[in-house]
Amino acid sequence: MIDFQDVSVLYPNGVRALDGVNVTVQKGEFAFIVGATGSGKSTLLKLIYREELPTQGQVRVMGDDLTDLHPGAVPYLRRKIGIVFQDFRLLPQKTVWENLAFALRVIGAPSREIVRRIPEILDLVSLTHRCDAFPHQLSGGEQQRASIARALVNNPPLLVADEPTGNLDPDTSWDIIQLISRINIRGATVLCATHDREIVDKMRRRVVVLDRGHIIRDQQRSSYDDES
Amino acid sequence: MNPRSIEFLIQEAFVGVRRNGLMAVASISTIALSLAILASFCLFIFGAHRFAQNELNKFEIAVYIKTNTDKTAVASLAEQVRGIPDVRSVIVYPKEQAWPEFKKSLPHIDTAGLNNPLPDKLRVAVRDQRRTTKVADRIRQFEEVDAVQDGRTQRQYVLAITDFVKWFGIIASFALLTATIFIISNAIRLTVFVRRREIRIMQMVGATNWFIRIPLVIEGVIFGASGALIAFGLVGIGITYLSSVVARVMPMMQTVSTGVGRNEILAALMTGGVVIGAAGSFVSIRRFLKN
Structure with missing residues (x-):
């Protein structure tokens, strides 16, 4: 599903965000990317949805070599990836329903399909009752659920979450991670960057630890800190 | 799409x-x-x-014809002027028409017993005002023409x-x-x-x-x-x-x-x-x- 080979990213300001990273994520996996602020977690995720390009190495996502991908093909890559951000990034002038509908309109879905699909997803994220609300009328947890719903609405095989619980209280964070876990069980590959120790420890999933651009640990069914 | x-x-x-x-x-x-x-x-x-x-378009060339010119010659002159390039129109203003109008416009002048002293006149309108001087110079060359007024100074202004x-x-x-x-x-x-x-x-x-x-x-x-x-x-x-x-x-x-x-x-x-x-x-x- 995802394959990084000797990937380095050097920003124009001289910061080396990633340095010779090699990592592979199989279809259906759930992996946490952990590490301190500035360790390169967000850069690694941005490479997956082609927000950044590597200065060295090769990034392959669902069979596409992203270093070679034509800019015109980027939107089509992103339609296969659901992206969830710490700051939710919902369209502020659109209701929850319209935010979801927009993601479906983008792929040319007919109205019939939109009317069928959105209630299903809103039900999955328990947000049916808030479908007419604008983002600023929602709580943080509700906004994040709306953002996850949008990421899932067109059934992408890959979900990328960048600090999805970063702005949420512990209870809501746990709900959100449970929701993402259910999505993984339904078949989507999930890559989740976080520095929420409690969640990583409770989930016992694959953990990839980054430190100053290097992968220093990659363990299955692991916790935030090294157990060996 | x-x-x-x-x-x-x-x-x-x-x-x-x-x-x-x-x-x-x-x-x-x-x-x-x-x-x-x-x-x-x-x-x-x-x-x-x-x-x-x-x-600008109100400017006309006033062509005064020698007083001894007969009406046929005036008409022929008008025709020739009409043939000059850049001339838009030529109106013959005969002295018989000008004289009562002159008297009417200047009632304080005693004209009783006077013979009509005015000459026949042509009023020539030109298509392009920038060519007026050339047209006027051309008209001056006709033998029957006594004087030509082309309002040069005001026109240029x-x-x-x-x-x-x-x-x-x-x-x-x-x-x-x-x-x-x-x-x-x-x-x-x-x-x-x-x-x-x-x-x-x-x-x-x-x-x-x-x-x-x-x-x-x-x-x-x-x-x-x-x-x-x-x-x-x-x-x-x-x-x-x-x-x-x-x-x-x-x-x-x-x-x-x-x-x-x-x-x-x-x-x-x-x-x-x-x-x-x-x-x-x-x-x-x-x-x-x-x-």
Whole structure:
């Protein structure tokens, strides 16, 4: 599903965000990317949805070599990836329903399909009752659920979450991670960057630890800190 | 792109205008005011140029014919003058017609017992006032001609004013047009700039550049067209008010018009508003669409 080979990213300001990273994520996996602020977690995720390009190495996502991908093909890559951000990034002038509908309109879905699909997803994220609300009328947890719903609405095989619980209280964070876990069980590959120790420890999933651009640990069914 | 998507994108544009109400009001009023100022200035220049041109066209060459010339020779001379290139019209003004008019215009002069001393006259209008002197010189060469008055000094004075109005108008209108384009595209750019975050989000959910661009360009067109309509209203009110003031204060200027009809003003404003609105949006969005 995802394959990084000797990937380095050097920003124009001289910061080396990633340095010779090699990592592979199989279809259906759930992996946490952990590490301190500035360790390169967000850069690694941005490479997956082609927000950044590597200065060295090769990034392959669902069979596409992203270093070679034509800019015109980027939107089509992103339609296969659901992206969830710490700051939710919902369209502020659109209701929850319209935010979801927009993601479906983008792929040319007919109205019939939109009317069928959105209630299903809103039900999955328990947000049916808030479908007419604008983002600023929602709580943080509700906004994040709306953002996850949008990421899932067109059934992408890959979900990328960048600090999805970063702005949420512990209870809501746990709900959100449970929701993402259910999505993984339904078949989507999930890559989740976080520095929420409690969640990583409770989930016992694959953990990839980054430190100053290097992968220093990659363990299955692991916790935030090294157990060996 | 299928018709369903196109319908959605048009709807998106109208929803965008409605939900960004304050920004829309700011943009539309900026566009309306700049277009109204530009249009008023252009109309003023058109009016001034047309007025000067009308004054210029009133100039005629007066050709006085020797008193011993018979009527057949006068008619033949008129015909020959008519044949000179650049001559628009020749009117024969016979002395029999001129004499009673002269007496009527100067009633205090005692003309009793006097024989008609006036000569026959030709009134020659020229197509291009810049050629008047040449035409007059040519007429002077006819044997039957006694004197020619071509109003050289006054004509050159009015000609200089006409030229000044024309060139000043062209240069100032161009400068004002440039400023208007700049102001309008800045207003549009601002509406796109406040939505740069939205553009980024749309890119993240896989929207193609055209999918993002079309509603925003349509919004630019809506802003431009609405601004143009308001500008048309403002210019219309201005013209009506000015006409009533002119009719009251300077009745002799009442016949002066810009020569530009309301439909033409509306068409020009709409074209300007729509083109600048669409182009302004298109260019502004391009900055934010780079992957």
